[in-house]
Amino acid sequence: MGTVDTRERILAAAERLAAEHGFAGTSLRSITADAGVNLASVNYHFGSKEGLIQEVFGRLIRPVNRERLELLDALEGEFGEKPIPLDRILEAFVGPAIRMARDSKDRILIRQLLGMTYSEPSEVIQKSFTEQFREIRERFGPAFRRTLPDLAKEDFFWRLHFSIGAMAHTLADPQRLEAISDGACDPYDEEETVTQLVQFLSAGMGADRARSSAGMKR
Amino acid sequence: MGTVDTRERILAAAERLAAEHGFAGTSLRSITADAGVNLASVNYHFGSKEGLIQEVFGRLIRPVNRERLELLDALEGEFGEKPIPLDRILEAFVGPAIRMARDSKDRILIRQLLGMTYSEPSEVIQKSFTEQFREIRERFGPAFRRTLPDLAKEDFFWRLHFSIGAMAHTLADPQRLEAISDGACDPYDEEETVTQLVQFLSAGMGADRARSSAGMKR
DNA sequence: GTCTATAGGGGGATAGAC
DNA sequence: GTCTATCCCCCTATAGAC
Structure with missing residues (x-):
């Protein structure tokens, strides 16, 4: 599983879960579990939860x-x-x-x-x-x-x-x-x-x- | 401080904080601290955080x-x-x-x-x-x-x-x-x-x- | 780049004294 | 009705092995 793939999987999972529960109601754990990737990979790819949120919205x-x-x-x-x-x-x-x-x-x-x-x-x-x-x-x-x-x-x-x-x-x-x-x-x-x-x-x-x-x- | 007063103070604080940060982004601890009441009083008066949210919206x-x-x-x-x-x-x-x-x-x-x-x-x-x-x-x-x-x-x-x-x-x-x-x-x-x-x-x-x-x- | 493990801090809820 | 104390869970972020 390459890095681009992991990034994409995180973004896709974050989109889905945040749409249902809002961002404050969506934990990084639920996102990484849903994406089938490691918890730490979010911080590696996006720096922080807020960095991830910005990228999710920006991509839309x-x-x-x-x-x-x-x-x-x-x-x-x-x-x-x-x-x-x-x-x-x-x-x-x-x-x-x-x-x-x-x-x-x-x-x-x-x-x-x-x-x-x-x-x-x-x-x-x-x-x-x-x-x-x-x-x-x-x-x-x-x-x-x-x-x-x-x-x-x-x-x-x-x-x-x-x-x-x-x-x-x-x-x-x-x-x-x-x-x-x-x-x-x-x-x-x-x-x-x-x-x-x-x-x-x-x-x-x-x-x-x-x-x-x-x-x-x- | 009577019970009605405590209830009101909780509701007022919850209104203000939730308007700024959303409900998922507002903890019961921040609400009770802001209201100057005890943490446990929320569960006493509203049963749960969700009960409080319902009352806040209902009152509006x-x-x-x-x-x-x-x-x-x-x-x-x-x-x-x-x-x-x-x-x-x-x-x-x-x-x-x-x-x-x-x-x-x-x-x-x-x-x-x-x-x-x-x-x-x-x-x-x-x-x-x-x-x-x-x-x-x-x-x-x-x-x-x-x-x-x-x-x-x-x-x-x-x-x-x-x-x-x-x-x-x-x-x-x-x-x-x-x-x-x-x-x-x-x-x-x-x-x-x-x-x-x-x-x-x-x-x-x-x-x-x-x-x-x-x-x-x- | 990816993982495990853990630090370090809230979170909601409740038991039980007063 | 109100408080303290505490249970037990989940959270984000990061250190460090691989």
Whole structure:
């Protein structure tokens, strides 16, 4: 058993177990037992438990963000100076995250793990996320602003935040959709998920500010 | 120091610490030290760590859900047989959660804690949540359906799920909004949060299904 | 690179005195 | 109801043989 193999086995086991129990609830012992490797190998390969966590999340997020940027590149090539339609930008943003684990046998757990990104309490890990998303922010921000030029800056950020929440919750907690819909919705159908999400977020991001003032109190 | 006082002190300390580090990352020892009470008192009052967790979450959720139902009662009184405007129902649903901790000195942490509800991995705890939300589901579901009679059942549940995600993320991770907006948005302003959320969710819940088909591929 | 063994520190829970 | 003391388990990290 070579070193690369051991590394991979640790990462795969950590993904699965952390998706189920969270990272604080997952011990290195349970990870190495599940992976069939030695306890000490984690510290050899990743330095510490936190180093392992960072690599687990990084390995999930990097390809997703790479695909987001590729899709945005393609859209910018297609539309040139013209604004990109809202639903197309949103598709490029949420699609890669939802489709991410499509071909993995652990795809459900891995989606949950990606969703947990957004509620991980460790500060070190949170800082590394912020860094990983810097380029996404710098590229998608202006694209959105070109498509929604009349939207106030604050309104835009509120809506982006809500969009991230809807996406993250869909990744992290598919069971809840199954439960509230009594099985009528299939949260593990990636294409249906993307279609529904893009539809919902397009309407929310593009909402007319005046429209809802009728029902506001205070 | 009477027993009620000890119970309260434990619950208050548990709220604060769990909001920061998650429950798996918070030991009973740290809770009792912070509360200035004896370690054994947790088992006396709550039976186990899990019993304590259930009570912490229950104490947060119960008044929020009670207020939701009261607001819905008032709306049903106001509108009778007529459908309630979408933004008014949404206000009754998200408002109590966002305003919940308005008057507490730990309001920021407590909001985060309520948001964590949605990513708590323990099955026992998740089951107790499902139970706590049964009545909410049974009352708000039909109200929504009267307001949105033409929306397919599946579409409705997808959108409700996205709405819950947007709300939960806003509760759980206010810092992220501050960060992505470079401080332009104030996630601790409860009224602004409710206004923005209701605006966004109204548009999303009420989206015209045909509208976004223009940009769909595959 | 991989292992065993262990250091060294919490962890949750409980028995039993007060 | 509250405390001390303690049981017994699991934790991460590392030293050092191979």
